[in-house]
Amino acid sequence: MSSVPKRQKLDAAGDGNTSAGPNEEESDALEQIDACQNEIDALNEKASEEILKVEQKYNKLRKPCYEKRSELVKRIPNFWVTSFINHPQVSGILDEEEEECLHALNKLEVEEFEDIKSGYRINFHFDENPYFENKILTKEFHLNSAASENGDWPASTSTPIEWKEGKNLLKQLLTKPYTNKKKRNSDYKTFFDWFSDNADPVNDEIAELIKDDLWPNPLQYYLVPDIEVEPEDDDEIDDNEEEAFDDDDGEEEGDEDLEDEDVK
Amino acid sequence: MSSVPKRQKLDAAGDGNTSAGPNEEESDALEQIDACQNEIDALNEKASEEILKVEQKYNKLRKPCYEKRSELVKRIPNFWVTSFINHPQVSGILDEEEEECLHALNKLEVEEFEDIKSGYRINFHFDENPYFENKILTKEFHLNSAASENGDWPASTSTPIEWKEGKNLLKQLLTKPYTNKKKRNSDYKTFFDWFSDNADPVNDEIAELIKDDLWPNPLQYYLVPDIEVEPEDDDEIDDNEEEAFDDDDGEEEGDEDLEDEDVK
Numbered sequence: 373m374s375s376v377p378k379r380q381k382l383d384a385a386g387d388g389n390t391s392a393g394p395n396e397e398e399s400d401a402l403e404q405i406d407a408c409q410n411e412i413d414a415l416n417e418k419a420s421e422e423i424l425k426v427e428q429k430y431n432k433l434r435k436p437c438y439e440k441r442s443e444l445v446k447r448i449p450n451f452w453v454t455s456f457i458n459h460p461q462v463s464g465i466l467d468e469e470e471e472e473c474l475h476a477l478n479k480l481e482v483e484e485f486e487d488i489k490s491g492y493r494i495n496f497h498f499d500e501n502p503y504f505e506n507k508i509l510t511k512e513f514h515l516n517s518a519a520s521e522n523g524d525w526p527a528s529t530s531t532p533i534e535w536k537e538g539k540n541l542l543k544q545l546l547t548k549p550y551t552n553k554k555k556r557n558s559d560y561k562t563f564f565d566w567f568s569d570n571a572d573p574v575n576d577e578i579a580e581l582i583k584d585d586l587w588p589n590p591l592q593y594y595l596v597p598d599i600e601v602e603p604e605d606d607d608e609i610d611d612n613e614e615e616a617f618d619d620d621d622g623e624e625e626g627d628e629d630l631e632d633e634d635v636k
Numbered sequence: 637m638s639s640v641p642k643r644q645k646l647d648a649a650g651d652g653n654t655s656a657g658p659n660e661e662e663s664d665a666l667e668q669i670d671a672c673q674n675e676i677d678a679l680n681e682k683a684s685e686e687i688l689k690v691e692q693k694y695n696k697l698r699k700p701c702y703e704k705r706s707e708l709v710k711r712i713p714n715f716w717v718t719s720f721i722n723h724p725q726v727s728g729i730l731d732e733e734e735e736e737c738l739h740a741l742n743k744l745e746v747e748e749f750e751d752i753k754s755g756y757r758i759n760f761h762f763d764e765n766p767y768f769e770n771k772i773l774t775k776e777f778h779l780n781s782a783a784s785e786n787g788d789w790p791a792s793t794s795t796p797i798e799w800k801e802g803k804n805l806l807k808q809l810l811t812k813p814y815t816n817k818k819k820r821n822s823d824y825k826t827f828f829d830w831f832s833d834n835a836d837p838v839n840d841e842i843a844e845l846i847k848d849d850l851w852p853n854p855l856q857y858y859l860v861p862d863i864e865v866e867p868e869d870d871d872e873i874d875d876n877e878e879e880a881f882d883d884d885d886g887e888e889e890g891d892e893d894l895e896d897e898d899v900k
Contacts, residue, residue, distance in 0.1 A: 397711060398711065398712050398713075401708045401709075401711040401712050402712065402855070402858075402859070404704075404708050405705055405708045405709065405712075405855055406855060408701050408702075408704055408705040408708065409705075409853055409855055411701045412698055412701050412702070412705075412852070412853075415694055415697050415698050415701070416694075416698075416852075418694070419690060419691065419693075419694035422690045422693075422694075423687050423690050423691075426683060426686045426687050426690060427683065427687075429683075429686075430679055430680075430682070430683035430686075433679050434676055434679050434680075437672050437675045437676050437679070438672075438676070440668075440672055441669055441672040441673075441676075444665045444668050444669045444672065445665075445669065447661060447662065447665040448662050448665050448666065448669075449662075588676070588680075589673055589676075591666070591669055591670060591673055594666075595666070
């Protein structure tokens with residue numbers, strides 16, 4: 373807003389002020405109101421900065437817990453691939469051979485950028501495996517102005533995968549017939565398809581599910597209550613997945629599962 | 637989450653652990669992961685509390701600015717009614733005689749409850765006027781559990797209006813033919829209709845526009861740039877209002893006007 377008050381569009385009093393403009397007393401009051409607004413704006417900005425600092429502080433405090441968790445997770449074979457398979461939406465993009473490949477996933481990391489709002493990255497750490505040479509595959513999201521000085525945002529990037537010969541799962545999926553039993557209702561047909569696609573960084577449902585649902589509490593997916601195990605057969609699992617996607621609001625569904633555990 | 641790990645639904649390794657259950661080493665790791673999760677949950681809760689404290693602190697710091705603004709506003713006749721009339725959505729619920737009545741509105745106040753998330757109240761302060769006896773009309777929103785111990789939420793309440801004889805604008809509107817020139821596309825036909833209706837406290841578009849748009853920065857509506865004044869006639873103003881409501885997303889439109897001024 374400019375600091376000099378502008379003309380009123382309407383004068384509700386109908387006392388003729390419209391053409392003459394506000395009188396001197398009113399002009400003075402308006403200028404002081406404008407000064408008040410500037411004070412309020414400055415306070416709002418300071419409040420945002422302080423809230424950001426609190427978020428940064430707790431990101432740092434949470435970090436050792438997440439690191440400790442990562443070490444513990446390494447003692448459990450297939451922790452992450454099992455959590456992915458048990459996650460109602462993420463499971464929908466796992467091709468059978470990708471599941472096989474993800475057995476080599478020994479560590480998952482989600483890192484918010486220092487200023488939080490500008491973006492985050494997801495690091496997938498792999499054991500030596502028959503599919504590709506990379507030790508770490510990273511998908512990085514730059515969502516806000518502060519992220520990059522050259523203004524290339526919103527944007528996402530992903531590590532180029534160095535497939536071993538004859539093991540390119542993306543190519544195999546393109547050529548082989550669609551034999552996977554699972555119904556796929558996501559935008560992405562497969563995990564590596566999702567990983568490599570950077571066309572729409574802003575609405576990346578899978579990335580958000582990993583960041584806001586799997587990462588804050590994977591145990592709820594790794595461990596599944598007995599009650600859900602017994603009555604389900606393959607078809608029913610498919611139906612559930614379908615519902616979750618038809619809803620077009622997968623993120624919120626995930627949040628419901630977290631409830632008071634995802635207060636960040 | 638329970639503190640005792642439950643059985644896995646799927647064992648992705650396919651190494652026969654499913655029936656036998658995780659071995660002792662894994663059980664131990666899972667219990668430690670669960671302890672990590674509890675630490676993370678506790679940190680999340682602390683973060684929420686600190687952020688709330690920052691918000692409370694700045695609500696207090698903003699208060700004197702808002703009070704000073706209220707005093708200054710009193711020096712400008714019809715400040716609030718003019719701001720209401722110039723607001724693209726709020727103007728849609730102002731009946732002509734209500735506009736007349738709102739000339740007596742000398743002070744508007746929005747107060748968030750101490751814990752912020754539980755709700756807020758809007759106080760309309762009036763001069764002596766021909767329409768009703770009340771000096772203050774209050775509309776109060778209880779939106780969250782913390783608001784009331786008896787669990788009556790979400791709910792809104794509004795001061796019963798003590799209409800002077802023959803001046804009940806709600807009754808008059810019910811009986812008189814619909815002569816007002818303005819097109820009305822809101823859920824509410826008139827201002828006092830809105831004020832008195834507590835049927836849907838959660839989706840009260842008008843209350844939210846007052847709280848999040850008019851209250852943080854009324855000057856932007858009281859003062860309207862010259863450029864918008866000249867080409868418009870009555871019919872065009874009506875068309876604009878219609879668009880704003882057809883969009884079904886009035887709040888966001890208001891927020892756009894605020895941009896960096898509404899960082900709270």
